[in-house]
Amino acid sequence: xxxxxxxxxxxxxxxxxxxxxxxxxxxxxxxxxxxxxxxxxxxxxxxxxxxxxxxxxxxxxxxxxxxxxxxxxxxxxxxxxxxxxxxxxxxxxxxxxxxxxxxxxxxxxxxxxxxxxxxxxxxxxxxxxxxxxxxxxxxxxxxxxxxxxxxxxxxxxxxxxxxxxxxxxxxxxxxxxxxxxxxxxxxxxxxxxxxxxxxxxxxxxxxxxxxxxxxxxxxxxxxxxxxxxxxxxxxxxxxxxxxxxxxxxxxxxxxxxxxxxxxxxxxxxxxxxxxx
Numbered sequence: 282x283x284x285x286x287x288x289x290x291x292x293x294x295x296x297x298x299x300x301x302x303x304x305x306x307x308x309x310x311x312x313x314x315x316x317x318x319x320x321x322x323x324x325x326x327x328x329x330x331x332x333x334x335x336x337x338x339x340x341x342x343x344x345x346x347x348x349x350x351x352x353x354x355x356x357x358x359x360x361x362x363x364x365x366x367x368x369x370x371x372x373x374x375x376x377x378x379x380x381x382x383x384x385x386x387x388x389x390x391x392x393x394x395x396x397x398x399x400x401x402x403x404x405x406x407x408x409x410x411x412x413x414x415x416x417x418x419x420x421x422x423x424x425x426x427x428x429x430x431x432x433x434x435x436x437x438x439x440x441x442x443x444x445x446x447x448x449x450x451x452x453x454x455x456x457x458x459x460x461x462x463x464x465x466x467x468x469x470x471x472x473x474x475x476x477x478x479x480x481x482x483x484x485x486x487x488x489x490x491x492x493x494x495x496x497x498x499x500x501x502x503x504x505x506x507x508x509x510x511x512x513x514x515x516x517x518x519x520x521x522x523x524x525x526x527x528x529x530x531x532x533x534x535x536x537x538x539x540x541x542x543x544x545x546x547x548x549x550x551x552x553x554x555x556x557x
Contacts, residue, residue: 296329303329307400311407312366320383320390321370326403335364342383343374347486355385358393359414367394367406371501378469378481379499384492388416388545391493395548396508398555402501411548418444418491419542426535432520433538435495439474439515441542444491447483447521448537455531465528469521473497473514483521493543494519505556508547 303323309330316335319327320342327334337354339345345354357363367390373379380387394406422438435443449467451459458464470480479499496513498504503513521536523529550556 299325300329303401305330305400305403307398308368308403308405311397311405315366316364317366317368318364319368319370320387321368321372321403322374323370323372326368337383337386339383342386343377345383345386345487346484348489351383351385351487351490354383355389355415358386358389363389363393363408365408367408369404369406369504370402371498371504373481376482378483378492380493381481381483381487384487384490385415387493388491388543391548392416392545396505396550396556398552399505399557404501404505404556409548416543416545419544421539421541423538423540425538427521427538428535429529429532430520430522430526432518433540434518435540436474436517438540439495439517441495442493442545443495443516444541444543445488445494445519446491446537446539446541447485447488448539449483449485449488449521450533450536452531452533455533458531464531466524467521467532468524469519471497471516472518474517475514477514480522491539491541491543494540495543508550508556509553510547 303326309332312332314333317332318336322341337357339350339354345351371379373382390406392412393408393410395409397405397407423435425433427433455464467483467485468480469483472478495516496507497516498507498513506513523532
């Protein structure tokens, strides 16, 4: 309390430092006073650049962890309330599969927003709708009930863009267990067609909505590569595992797996040199 003025001055110096660090003059010029949302956990970028934030209802994608919350955000982006611009930086918390978060909204973004430029790791997208409402699933290519740890081979369809839905349910013991404790972590283990192995955490209630699984987009560089037509890794096999394994009994005996076509092509980029 005796040094409030000094504390205020120190905070102002920190803000000046952050403004220089996160200065996005090209994005700021393109957006102007138009509405803009951000997909990242770095919402402060909007305020540091004095942009007109127009957020989706659940403005942190990892917090949209139930089907109803995912649908709420999707409804917002499928309506005329959607922002004119989006700043996008693919990030995921707790080692989660990145495109699982806010899956319905992401599919609309991929359909209706065109990449304009990138700056300091942020991709700017502009709304140019190519459809209406939610992005409908394409043809269902596989529906199966599997056991935990059982691999699913999708090599015969790996050349296609694909959506994956998982129906992971608790057992009776699992319901009782969660009265006192949280469930063990669930992971999606993938082997790509080139033999690369990867493992990402999934949140059961998030996976009921079809999320993009093929091609594999797990970071910002791969997302930009998808827009630019760069060949990306594709899924050969996948399986669901529980960690630690001995707590598998907290889940039902089978997991529903649905693989369907993703009928959205990358939005053509007018000036590819502005995106890297």
